[in-house]
Amino acid sequence: MQHNLLILISLLIILSNLFLLGSSRTRAMLRGIAAQGVLLSILPFLFPMHKSGLVSIIVPAVLSITIKAILIPYFLHRVIQRVNTENALNPYIGYPVSVIIGLLISYGSFLFIEKLPFSYLSISPFTTSAAFASILIGMLIISTRRNVIAQIIGYLVFENAGFILGISISSTMPLFIEIGIMLDLLAGIFIMVVAVSRIHILFDSVGTQKLERLNK
Amino acid sequence: MIINICLSIAAALVLSPLLGGIINKTKAFYAGRKGSPVLQLYFDLFKLFRKESVISTSATFIFQAAPAIIFTSTLAATIFVPFIPGLPAPSFTCDFILLFYLLGLSRFFLIISALDTGSSFEGMGASREAFFSALAEPVTFVTILTMLRLGGGTSIQAAFRGLSSESWIIIILTAVPFFIVMLAENARIPFDDPNTHLELTMIHEVMLLDNSGANLALMEWAASIKLWLFSLIIVKILLPAEILTPAAYTGLTILAVPAVAVITGTVESVMARASLLKVPQLLFSAGIIAFLGFFLSLNQFLGW
Amino acid sequence: MIKFKLSSLPIFSESEFREKALGLTSSGCRISSFFASAVEGKRKLYLVLSDDEAGTVQVITTQPAAVPGNSGELSFHTLTTENPAFHLFEREIFEQSGIRPEGHPWLKPVRYPDRRPAETDFFRVEGSEIHQVAVGPVHAGIIEPGHFRFQCHGETVYHLETAHGFQHRGIETNLIGGPRPADLCKIEVTAGDSSIAHSTAYCRILEVLSETAPPARAEAIRAIALELERCANHIGDLGALAGDIGYLPTSSYCGRIRGDFLNMSALICGNRFGRGVIQPGGTGFDLSDKIKEQLLARLSAGRDDFISAVSLLWDSPTVLARFESTGTVSQEASEQIGMVGPAARASGCGRDIRQNHPSGIYRTDCPKIAVSDKGDVFSRAWVRWLEVKESIDFIEKLLQGLPSGDVFIDGAQKPAADTLAVSLVEGWRGEVCHTAITGTDGRFSSYKIVDPSFHNWFGLALALRDEQISDFPVCNKSFNLSYCGFDL
Known part of the structure; x- marks a missing residue:
């Protein structure tokens, strides 16, 4: 049962990644990343070897649902409303193509994890593969999108992947490190949101190509 | 085998108009209406068969022959998906290609009969139908290939093993895109609106605009047989054949096919029709899910 | 609501009228009505402008000049080329009174009181890949009659032109000589x-x-x-x-x-x-x-x-x-x-x-x-x-x-x-x-009705530019303009 659920959650994470890759609307992306936050919060319950008890299950779950599924999407929603970013910024790689790339990445990471010698260490290689795919897809989003909000979401995918990878390989992480990472993330997103608002006020756009011009 | 073929055809002929009625009743329920009777489609067919056909003077023999060809080829496709298990069924290597190309044949004649009338509306409908079905076809074949890989055979019978404990996730990843394809192929919301009267937005219905009387009845009947066939395939993808006795399997099939209609009606009620520009995206996402299922079926990742 | 004694309305010369009309419309006034009327045998143009900021309505008039060499025909220089909002009003004036707006870019009838719209009357986009789609006047739903002509490239609409007049009943001419008790029913x-x-x-x-x-x-x-x-x-x-x-x-x-x-x-x-x-x-x-x-x-x-x-x-x-x-x-x-x-x-x-x-x-x-x-x-x-x-x-x-x-x-x-x-x-x-x-x-010597649909039908045509033709019904419904209010 637990095994099946793990596979289901991992698949849903992969599908949400593909959804993020394929959606042109930042609001839709927000829904996707919030859904991913909810999925993440289920994961700690599915890894049975927690030795340090219920607290180490509940705390990451509660943290990820409040921070990743509620707070961060809410901040980003606010900033989207504020800057009223329209989705006219075409990505460097088109949406359908990036979804296909994402699909191949996901398949490739399964093959890759299968080849790795340490796969027996991992409790659920399936989840590990999903996490590995998420890392690459997060990078893909960051590198192909021009819209700052989309890039922040890419960063979140990347960060979620770290969480999954950690939990699927070691199953326990010291609790305070977990909390620390989450709070860091929250602060980071908060800073980014403020920065984006400022950038918008300054340039009347959140396209990153304008920032390149700033460099010169 | 003859018995099974006869049974399949009889079931498709007799039961298929029921599905449209169930879908409409479901939609009426969500809209807070009483709705038309479940048997309305039977009444309509009966009425249409007694009416005479008016044929446009600009139409050629293609237009007149098309309804019969569409009807027979759709009906012929049903024999590969037997209604009752256990009995010998027509089956040979790669028969699924024949199945879907029989449906393709009927679509081909639907399209050229629409073009044959020379109406600008029907021309637009035909072009949309051709475009969207071309997008739906690869999804169909990927789902069938996945099923075949799991079933370990090359005929469509092998694909119908149903849910099992080790491959349930792949089955789900196949049934969902196939359901989306079913909605697209049968002109349901979000792809097309079967109830609309607005010619400019129609896909399937607009191609029937010039048909009347018995010809229209054949087209409508063929459309409901197609819906029946797709619903039956979905049910067979899902129902675990190995666990159930033939009697239980048949009973569950009889229950599950209307359930597919109810689900379709629910989807139609909670969703608005997508813009035609979004249709390729929807089919594309279905394709992505289908491919994910296909990839998972290639290796033994699920056993991890 | 506001009234003016006819004698107190200044009659401008055509050039003054033109200058004033364009000046006022470019500084916040909106055309509420623009029509021709014959008072004591002299045909004049009346332009009703409303200023939404100030909440005022003004009426300016002019007497169009006779076309040289053509006894009886009057004309004025078109305002449409400077301000597109005059477009339909000038066509209507030409159709109803025969006063010709010289230089009007698209001078065709508005309501076709005497004849049916012809094939050649519509604006055409040229090219071998362009196709026309004609919808109406008889529609699939139970709605009023009106004709739509789309110039499409595939599914994309380049241009939509609407043709009306199928419901023209001559309400305005009917009201002349009023008020009569039965007129209210016609207005309704x-x-x-x-x-x-x-x-x-x-x-x-x-x-x-x-x-x-x-x-x-x-x-x-x-x-x-x-x-x-x-x-x-x-x-x-x-x-x-x-x-x-x-x-x-x-x-x-x-x-x-x-x-x-x-x-x-x-x-x-x-x-x-x-x-x-x-x-x-x-x-x-x-x-x-x-x-x-x-x-x-x-x-x-x-x-x-x-x-x-x-x-x-x-x-x-x-x-x-x-x-x-x-x-x-x-x-x-x-x-x-x-x-x-x-x-x-x-x-x-x-x-x-x-x-x-x-x-x-x-x-x-x-x-x-x-x-x-x-x-x-x-x-x-x-x-x-x-x-x-x-x-x-x-x-x-x-x-x-x-x-x-x-x-x-x-x-x-x-x-x-x-x-x-x-x-x-x-x-x-x-x-x-x-x-x-x-x-x-x-008694009424002239009665002019302008339904909001008269202003807005062209808005629908603009809304359809570069849209999918399958989006027409939903766009049309979002405006839901009147056919009979336009046709009068």
């Missing part, structure tokens, strides 16, 4: 769904010409009837929009709720479209306390039903995705072609006669004006949603504070002689403008 069917708006505009013309002021209670009942009309039609439109995109729940519920609101009008006067409520000098019906209580109860039930039915639309992402960025009319375009009503407010033009040129009860109190800014189908639906809620609140307020007294005052049937009167009413589609000119005998 100018656009059957805007009975109240048109009959209010007509009655105000008579009242201002005869200097009778209807009692306060009558004004309140008029406003209630007008807002009920607005609610019923907006609700019907929201339902029809949902129906067009195949979203059945809202479509079915709104169909019923629209009926509830029509029945509220029926409760007042016995007619679901409010025929007979508005009379020159007041209203034909009074509200008893019993009816008042019943109306209040039905209103609050109607509001609950409406809110729950339409909230389904806003909660459904597939609906929003379908509505958003479909059929966009920019604020700039909307200003340029002089759009009015909810369609203009959806594009960010916050003009509303109830606020800008108030009359009757609206002078003391006015519902909040709903504005949206995207100009797409979503905005037009959203403005309707806001307006219905505001209107229901407003009706409740009026019912609770209904002034006492009579509802009718006699004497409104005797208009002053040699006068021009303009009356503006915000119908549910937008500005309804009636302009009347009386002769020496105190």
Whole structure:
């Protein structure tokens, strides 16, 4: 049962990644990343070897649902409303193509994890593969999108992947490190949101190509 | 085998108009209406068969022959998906290609009969139908290939093993895109609106605009047989054949096919029709899910 | 509503008129009406301009010059080339009076009173990949007749031209020689769904010409009837929009709720479209306390039903995705072609006669004006949603504070002689403008009706530019313009 659920959650994470890759609307992306936050919060319950008890299950779950599924999407929603970013910024790689790339990445990471010698260490290689795919897809989003909000979401995918990878390989992480990472993330997103608002006020756009011009 | 073929055809002929009625009743329920009777489609067919056909003077023999060809080829496709298990069924290597190309044949004649009338509306409908079905076809074949890989055979019978404990996730990843394809192929919301009267937005219905009387009845009947066939395939993808006795399997099939209609009606009620520009995206996402299922079926990742 | 003695109206020379017309329209004035009328055998052009900022209406006139060498034919230099909002008005003038706007870029008939539109009459996009799609005048639904001609490239619409006149009944010419008691019935069917708006505009013309002021209670009942009309039609439109995109729940519920609101009008006067409520000098019906209580109860039930039915639309992402960025009319375009009503407010033009040129009860109190800014189908639906809620609140307020007294005052049937009167009413589609000119005998020598549809049909054509042809029905419904109000 637990095994099946793990596979289901991992698949849903992969599908949400593909959804993020394929959606042109930042609001839709927000829904996707919030859904991913909810999925993440289920994961700690599915890894049975927690030795340090219920607290180490509940705390990451509660943290990820409040921070990743509620707070961060809410901040980003606010900033989207504020800057009223329209989705006219075409990505460097088109949406359908990036979804296909994402699909191949996901398949490739399964093959890759299968080849790795340490796969027996991992409790659920399936989840590990999903996490590995998420890392690459997060990078893909960051590198192909021009819209700052989309890039922040890419960063979140990347960060979620770290969480999954950690939990699927070691199953326990010291609790305070977990909390620390989450709070860091929250602060980071908060800073980014403020920065984006400022950038918008300054340039009347959140396209990153304008920032390149700033460099010169 | 003859018995099974006869049974399949009889079931498709007799039961298929029921599905449209169930879908409409479901939609009426969500809209807070009483709705038309479940048997309305039977009444309509009966009425249409007694009416005479008016044929446009600009139409050629293609237009007149098309309804019969569409009807027979759709009906012929049903024999590969037997209604009752256990009995010998027509089956040979790669028969699924024949199945879907029989449906393709009927679509081909639907399209050229629409073009044959020379109406600008029907021309637009035909072009949309051709475009969207071309997008739906690869999804169909990927789902069938996945099923075949799991079933370990090359005929469509092998694909119908149903849910099992080790491959349930792949089955789900196949049934969902196939359901989306079913909605697209049968002109349901979000792809097309079967109830609309607005010619400019129609896909399937607009191609029937010039048909009347018995010809229209054949087209409508063929459309409901197609819906029946797709619903039956979905049910067979899902129902675990190995666990159930033939009697239980048949009973569950009889229950599950209307359930597919109810689900379709629910989807139609909670969703608005997508813009035609979004249709390729929807089919594309279905394709992505289908491919994910296909990839998972290639290796033994699920056993991890 | 405002009146001018004909003798006090300055007659400009054509060049002065042109300069003044273009100057005023570029500095915030909007064309409410532009027509030709013959007073004492001399044909003149009357341009009614309303300034929404200042809340004033001005009328400027000119006498067009005779075409040299052609006895009897008059002409003036077209204004359309400078300001596209004149486009349809000048075509109408040419069709009705024969005065030729020289240099008009697209001088074809507006209503085809004598003949059917011909194939060659439509604007054509050339090229081997362009195809034309002709829709109507007979449509698939039970709607009015009108012809649409699309120039398409594949599924994309490059241009849409609308052809009307299938419902032309000659209402304006029929009214000349009035006022007669039966005229009110003709006015009420100018656009059957805007009975109240048109009959209010007509009655105000008579009242201002005869200097009778209807009692306060009558004004309140008029406003209630007008807002009920607005609610019923907006609700019907929201339902029809949902129906067009195949979203059945809202479509079915709104169909019923629209009926509830029509029945509220029926409760007042016995007619679901409010025929007979508005009379020159007041209203034909009074509200008893019993009816008042019943109306209040039905209103609050109607509001609950409406809110729950339409909230389904806003909660459904597939609906929003379908509505958003479909059929966009920019604020700039909307200003340029002089759009009015909810369609203009959806594009960010916050003009509303109830606020800008108030009359009757609206002078003391006015519902909040709903504005949206995207100009797409979503905005037009959203403005309707806001307006219905505001209107229901407003009706409740009026019912609770209904002034006492009579509802009718006699004497409104005797208009002053040699006068021009303009009356503006915000119908549910937008500005309804009636302009009347009386002769020496105190009878109408000219009566001009401008339905909001006359301003807005071109907006629909703009909304369709570069859109999918399959989006036409939903765009059309989001404007829901009148065919018979245009055809007169």
